Amino acid sequence: MLATGLAPAWRASRQDLSASMKDGGQQCSGGLERTRLRKLLVAAQVGGSCLLLVVAGLMIRGLQRLLTADPGFDFYNVATLDPSLSRYGMKSEEARAWWDRVRHAIAAHPETEIAAIVSHAPLGSAVNQSRYSDAPGIKITSMDVESGFFALMRIPILVGRDFVASDDRRSAVVISRRVAMEMYGSLDVVGKGFPKSARKDEARIIVGLAGDAHMIKFMATDVGEMYSPLSTRNYATGQLVVRARTDAARLIGAMRQAARAADERVLAQATLMRTEFQRKLRAPRLASSIATLTGLLALALACLGIYGVIAFSAALRTKEIGIRMALR
Numbered sequence: 187m188l189a190t191g192l193a194p195a196w197r198a199s200r201q202d203l204s205a206s207m208k209d210g211g212q213q214c215s216g217g218l219e220r221t222r223l224r225k226l227l228v229a230a231q232v233g234g235s236c237l238l239l240v241v242a243g244l245m246i247r248g249l250q251r252l253l254t255a256d257p258g259f260d261f262y263n264v265a266t267l268d269p270s271l272s273r274y275g276m277k278s279e280e281a282r283a284w285w286d287r288v289r290h291a292i293a294a295h296p297e298t299e300i301a302a303i304v305s306h307a308p309l310g311s312a313v314n315q316s317r318y319s320d321a322p323g324i325k326i327t328s329m330d331v332e333s334g335f336f337a338l339m340r341i342p343i344l345v346g347r348d349f350v351a352s353d354d355r356r357s358a359v360v361i362s363r364r365v366a367m368e369m370y371g372s373l374d375v376v377g378k379g380f381p382k383s384a385r386k387d388e389a390r391i392i393v394g395l396a397g398d399a400h401m402i403k404f405m406a407t408d409v410g411e412m413y414s415p416l417s418t419r420n421y422a423t424g425q426l427v428v429r430a431r432t433d434a435a436r437l438i439g440a441m442r443q444a445a446r447a448a449d450e451r452v453l454a455q456a457t458l459m460r461t462e463f464q465r466k467l468r469a470p471r472l473a474s475s476i477a478t479l480t481g482l483l484a485l486a487l488a489c490l491g492i493y494g495v496i497a498f499s500a501a502l503r504t505k506e507i508g509i510r511m512a513l514r
Contacts, residue, residue, distance in 0.1 A: 255402035259308060259397035260340035263457040264436040266307040266466045267292075267426040267441045281421035284448050292428060297436045300338045301428040305330035305420045308339065308401035308427075309462040317408075320382040321368040324408050325494065330355060330424075336396060338429050346376040346394035353393065355414040360394040364409035373447035379411075390414075427459075434458055 267288070271281045286302060292298055306313070306329065314328045333349045336342075342364060360378050367376045369382050377388025399411055416424070430437050438456045445454035500507075 187203070196309045213451040214368050223504050230508075234272040244425070258341065258397055259401065259435060259464060261308060261433070263340070263430050263432075263434045265430065265437045265441060265456060266456050266459060266462075267428070267445065267456050268307070269425075269445055269452050270423070271452065272422040274451050278418045281424075282418060284452075285421055285426070287448040288426065288441075291447065292437070292441060294428070295437065295440045297430050297432065297434075298438070299429045299431045300334055300427060300484070302332040302338050303416055303421070303424045303426055304332070304335060305416065305424055307425045307459070307462075308399070309459055312401050318369065318381050321365060321410070324364060324368050324410045326365055326410050326412050328412045328414065329401075330414045330420050332416045335427070336360075338427060339399070341399050342397045344395045344397055345373060346392070349415045351463040353390055353415040355417050357390055358393045358415055360396050360413040361392055362396050362398050362411040364398050365412060366395055368410065434460075 255322050269284075269288075271284060276284060277335050283331070289301060289303075292301055315325045316328060317325055331349070333351065333353075342359075346360070349358065349360065361369075361375065361380065363373065366373055369380075370378065373395060374480060375392050376396055378392050379386060380392050382387070384390075396411065396413065401411065402409065426441070428434070428437055428441065438458070439458040442454060445456075
């Protein structure tokens, strides 16, 4: 220990010892102000990287909740056919005849379990939403559907019934549980007029109460659903929803072929509903990945910065360390 301390002690004796022993001495630590600045920059870097990691964790947790949330309907084994018949100049009756031919062909396929025409398919982009003064806390999504749609999408009818052929969209309606609670404050709504404040001669009769189905935005608490019987005018813009017995992917080719066979002009788009679900998750997944990678990179840079500051500070304090060892 004595031999090790001789050389630093001899060199230190030729300088101002009091200045060398001070933290702010220019000869030993490079200045107190620069040291504080380095510490401040490293602290800011560490804090920023930790903040990015917290944000990334919250985004990943939200994505996991979205993946495990119950949307209120079963879309996994369902395919949709969107011909957009209005683009081909088809009117209501002509479009209805076209759908009858297509439905007959698809129903004959051994993979088909049940099919129904709707104004717009679940998880799609075309949405009709309205606000009612009787239910100011939610937006109500409206959809025109054929009888059998609820069984197809596995949406339970809690009270009442599904639509029948004699129902008309001007006189019958099915609402979801959230709409009933927001508008009427009760689930005992079958037989009542919709909306609540409408005159008796203008109101539609609620024939059924369905479970909540988050068809547009999962886990949304400010959206309810209202269903009406499909009318003739919807056939030109409607879509076909088909549930498969085992694998909906086996129906895609048959659905496109049925559309071309009914009219060679029609190039219908057939897709899997689970594919639409994955497409909706693309943006959240990308954002979560970017936030995670950015946070990890920032943390790695912060660790590198801490190592550099410690190494640099130790190198600058070599003289002070030698003096302290000599004085022990």
